[in-house]
Amino acid sequence: MRLVIARCQVDYVGRLTAHLPMAPRLLLVKADGSVSVHADDRAYKPLNWMSPPCWLEERPGVWTVRNKADESLIITIDEVLHDSSHTLGVDPGLVKDGVEARLQELLAAHPGALGEGYTLVRREYMTAIGPVDLLCRDGDGRSVAVEVKRRGEIDGVEQLTRYLELMNRDPLLSPVAGVFAAQQIKPQARTLAEDRGIRCVVLDYDELRGAESDDLRLF
Template sequence: MRLVIARCSVDYTGRLNAHLPLATRLLVHKGDGSLLVHSDGGSYKPLNWMSPPCTLTVEEPDEDAASVGVTQQWRVTHKKSGDALVVKIYEVIHDTSHDLGVDPGLIKDGVEADLQRLLAEQVSVVGEGLTLVRREYPTAIGPVDLLLRDDNGGTVAIEVKRRGDIDGSISSTPTPSHVAVEVKRKAGIDAVEQLTRYLDLLNRDPHLRPVKGVLAAQSFAPQARTLATDRGIDCVVLDYDAMRGVDSGLPTLF
């Protein structure tokens, strides 16, 4: 990877035309051939870029460009579309190259599979007196992640997702009726709609009904909680760090 800080202007030509006037910017030329133009702002998003497959060639500026101070010109051309990103460099402030090697890729923590596994091991988070029957309980519109049974013989169906749409809590004592639980990392209206569809299907089974719905997430949107409450669906907040035995570092009262 090559990192260049330079005073430059940038022009994009092709399916659209765009111009960045003269300013100091960071040019990132990656091993895959791509070029990204960054300013000191805008977070991770570049001002302009060329994605691979593309090639970079360094050109001598023409007389007009050289007369106004351009010392070198980069042309990055897309191999398929022919679009071009032309960088006119007036002054190079920093230029360094680094071999980063092969990146192992992003390893995500707290995804749906992690939440499902932890909740299967700690079903008491949903309510007391619950035992796990099986994971991935099949329905005609997809599997409900966890099937539980309470100490009164009722059934609890739990759907686990990383992202969701609600805000709320669940009563500590489950009812003897069947309970369907949609678990999400951050909950919203879509989660309520999904669980509603599951409940409609599960309540048609005479061996399961009545089925009570519960949505679980790490945090909740107020609109989703309102909709869930209106439809008789309870909500439970999951503390992911506590479930995996990690101290979050946040201060507590006790």
């Protein structure tokens, strides 16, 4: 990765035109060839960028970045304040939230928490649009797709719905029921899930890992 801080102006020429007047900015050149222009705000979002595949041509005072669509990002540099390169290596990728990943692991070890007679078929059952957290069978031997979340929201229900639509086309699995399992489930998500025939299960993390709950109990 190359980091360049420079006073520059930026002109984009392609399906439309855009202009950034002269100002100090961060120019970020990644190993994949992408070039992005950042200001000292807007969090991660660049002011302008060119995604790979693209090619950077450097001449004194001018960078020209082109892609296959014949679009150009022209960066005119007045003054370079910093220029450094760093090798980051291969990134291991995003790791799921620890509690969510642990919930999935615990449910795989104790599928009975989802219902009487439940057994695990496979964790991370792969479909054409991504992996279902758990594929189980209920007490009657029917297939059940389980989506596990720390906090159950509408997006999670939509995700499980897409998995179910796809899995129910497979005659070896069909009919496939759905279970939406989370430590907390928002009322809107529960309403949507139940409307689509998806059963909701609220999980007790402490109970699953064999610890005593902090809740006060009469018995």
